[in-house]
Amino acid sequence: MTALFPFLTAADVKSLRQAAGMVDAVRAGRTPADWEWALQHAAFPGTQQSTPIIFGLDVIQHAEGGDQLEFLLQVVWVDPGRLAVDAAVNVACWCETDHATHDVDTLRLVVDEETPLPAAFLAGAVRLTGWLTDPHDADHWRATAGLPSRMID
Numbered sequence: 001m002t003a004l005f006p007f008l009t010a011a012d013v014k015s016l017r018q019a020a021g022m023v024d025a026v027r028a029g030r031t032p033a034d035w036e037w038a039l040q041h042a043a044f045p046g047t048q049q050s051t052p053i054i055f056g057l058d059v060i061q062h063a064e065g066g067d068q069l070e071f072l073l074q075v076v077w078v079d080p081g082r083l084a085v086d087a088a089v090n091v092a093c094w095c096e097t098d099h100a101t102h103d104v105d106t107l108r109l110v111v112d113e114e115t116p117l118p119a120a121f122l123a124g125a126v127r128l129t130g131w132l133t134d135p136h137d138a139d140h141w142r143a144t145a146g147l148p149s150r151m152i153d
């Protein structure tokens, strides 16, 4: 954690671990979710095509018949010197035009003096835990977002 986020205090690291533990606890008894990190993104890596992710979790809840439902919690770079915590529900696209996937519910908390990283991460972890406690299925999320359902043939 301190390699990824050198500015964190010991108390901050403890807070991040507790928030991550809360997510792990809701996953207990199922396939443990893998936390991933990118040390090469600890410092702002420059403008890239995709948002540079420093640390996070991607829980794939359903992946049958080409369908997909993912829950994400990520610490990302927004700009040099500015981090954000992103949480998202992502579903496979079944539109006539293939968009691959859609984010159907998202939360972005930009890290600043009022919302330090541990607070933003905790808020993201709370949101993710809520989703994971009541995950529904991908069709539920698509219906909520007004997206077409999967064709059953």
Ligand SMILES: [Zn+2]
Binding pocket: 093, 094, 095, 097, 098, 099, 100, 101, 102
């Ligand atoms: Zn689509």
